[in-house]
Amino acid sequence: MISLLTVCGNGIGSSLMLKMKIEEICAENGIDAQVESIDFNAAQGRKADLIVTVKELAEQFEDKNVAIVRSYINKKKITEDILDALKQAAQ
Helix, strand or coil, X not given: CEEEEEEECCCCCXXXXXXXXXXXXXXXXXXXEEEEEEEHHHHCCCCCCEEEECXXXXXXXXXXXXXXXXXXXXXXXXXXXXXXXXXXXXC
């Protein structure tokens, strides 16, 4: 099982929507994942196999495995952006 963090500024709205979409994507692709939505500050001290966020926040995660999404809610775009990273993290 891989651990994922979905990160937005406050850890409430956008990252929760992203979490739900990623759970669907993982289920559809047979990827066993534990996904948690979290705010940016809390994510700084957390360990995860993959952090998923937008470009503006991704640059702040040095030395971490980060996947960048263009949208928090568009499932097609999210899939295009992170499916390869999900598969790689699951290996």
